[in-house]
Amino acid sequence: MKLNAHIASLPAGYLFAEIGKRVKAYQTAHPDADLIRLGIGDVTRPIAPSVARVFADTALKMGTPEGFHGYAPDYGYNFLIDAIIRADYAPRGVSLKPEEVFISDGAKPDVGNLQELFGADARIAVTDPVYPVYVDSNAMAGRLGSFDGGRWSGLCYLPCTAENGFIPPLPPEHVDVIYLCYPNNPTGTVLTKDQLKVFVDWALKEDALIVYDAAYKAFITEKDIPQSIYEVPGAEKCCIECCSFSKTAGFTGVRCGYMIIPTSVTGTVGNERVSLNRLWQRRMSTKSNGVSYPVQCAAAQVFAPDGHREVMESISYYLNNASVIRTGLEKAGCRCFGGVNSPYVWMQTPDGMKSWDFFDLLLDKAHVVGTPGEGFGPSGEGYFRLTAFNTLEKTKEAVERVTGVL
Template sequence: MATINDNYLKLQAGYLFPEIAKRVKAYAEANPDAPIIRLGIGDVTEPLPAACRAAMVKAVEDMGSRETFKGYGPEQGYEWLREKIAKHDFQSRGCEVDAAEIFISDGSKCDCGNILDIFGNNNTIALTDPVYPVYADTNVMAGHTGNANENGEYEGLVYLPISAANNFTAEIPQNKKVDLIYLCFPNNPTGATATKEYLQTWVDYAKANGSIIFFDAAYEAYITDPSLPHSIYEIPGARDCAIEFRSFSKNAGFTGTRCALTVVPKTLKGKAADGSDVEIWKLWNRRQSTKFNGVSYIVQRGAEAVYSEEGQAQIKELVAFTWQMLR
């Protein structure tokens, strides 16, 4: 008889979202006039920016002639897209990120989970509480935890509480060394943002302890305060200790279209079992080119259009619309 990955039986997420729905329903019935901000699973509501749609229509046409047709693309993503991302999202903000360090993918959710493929099974993993559930669940699936307790917390994970008491910013664990740290800013679910000074404390910690930060910047387009960093690589030293995840889902409405990116600096290293240093970029490149065949040409052309003049104006409108809905 074939056996299964028993770690899946530990998962609690099936319980979390129905429970949120049940409590929201009860509250809404008891308080029919109360405005409710839903922090459960959501989706974008607005259509794709016109610039992205036009680029995708043109790309569909490219697929119709032998001269411009594209088959398998580069697993890491087309260079014309990676160059634009490197320049616009990173270099323009003073970050030393090269196009070769960017990996295009079909989603930040996938990358946040898949990244565990290239890390060992004995790392101590820290994540905030509350947190985007994917970080915890993918560690459970990978067998990095024990069972959940009655609060849904998995044995073996280091939970860093975030609440009004600490201004929704997790404190560095004082009496436990952690190896992999998930940080998400602007934060899902709290919306909290992080200052450069705050992120610097994590980068300093990671560098001092040989830890790696998984920095999820899916919501960076929603930062309005010009003093706040959009990328972990705005923090000196981050190239040696951080991987960044970004997505076109939240700024350009690609939740159904699917396109995202992960930055793995070539200077980032992890330890092999024999104690030697190994380039994380090489492992991620190997993983992606073995298990992933790239995002479709049509979708990457759509994502590229985000960086056109019209695309930039249109995504600003989309983000402004979301802010309006929240007010």
């Protein structure tokens, strides 16, 4: 029985699984430690009241002949697709056709599964540090070569550090796919429309695809920061965009996301141009059975006036936490990035400390769980991610504890 060597030989565990293990071991050894988690990107505030009501109402009606719904359309219900186009894209001057929007159970599955459309020898570029799913999902498909000294031999890394202001350089050679995530996970930094245009222009010239992860777009507060890559002219020919209700509306435990694949995005199979939209349709109709009806109704309510207002209250709450973290750490002399258009604050570790050492230090001395930058890639070494998803009280206390041990 021959197995996939690429999955079997993946290095270490998935970052958050490794953190979970270390935290569990610490808790077992110190059962009285009152840990505060500013690590994993899970939200803590309940979903919006009106959204929960719609979710519950439609769930209850699934038990009645009138309200029952069987298999959802493979690519999502039109009522949700239309709401996304109308509320999320039209106001920014982005025009989409319904068949260009695919509803899913989240951006992580989407972004993990999307690489199935790429050729086995497609060359991949990622910003570094990076959300691990882009890398691991391609590694599992055997596209990245071997892992040695913390780097994949076949992966093109685009370093983002304080030195270049977290603006990734263009790939130094041809790649087939570039993953960009803005507002960025893990650094919390953003790119302006002009900075994104450099990538779109390059992708058009090089016949490359940009996978644009906009999962955190609801946190954008600054005016000239685009919420969608399609605000950049030409992006409709070379970009796929992933979005999620997880961070926008606290849906981490509800599960709903969506992916935009314009019909004008094409790639090559031999000498032919092939539509990625068509390939994804085929992939989804073969391997998915759509998303729960009550979940899609709840997601649509996020765009209703009351739902939107409630949802934005939570976003503001988290953004205030981010500000508390950044301000507090900066006062203590730390160098911090992000936290303005993002729930993530990316701090430099004190005295160039290794990020896993800083993780262990904070866990042990401050009882605060963060995420070591090295877990996001080689250029994450020397940095540490703190997230704004805890309560204001716990966030304030965590900042005090962290600054206390610096």
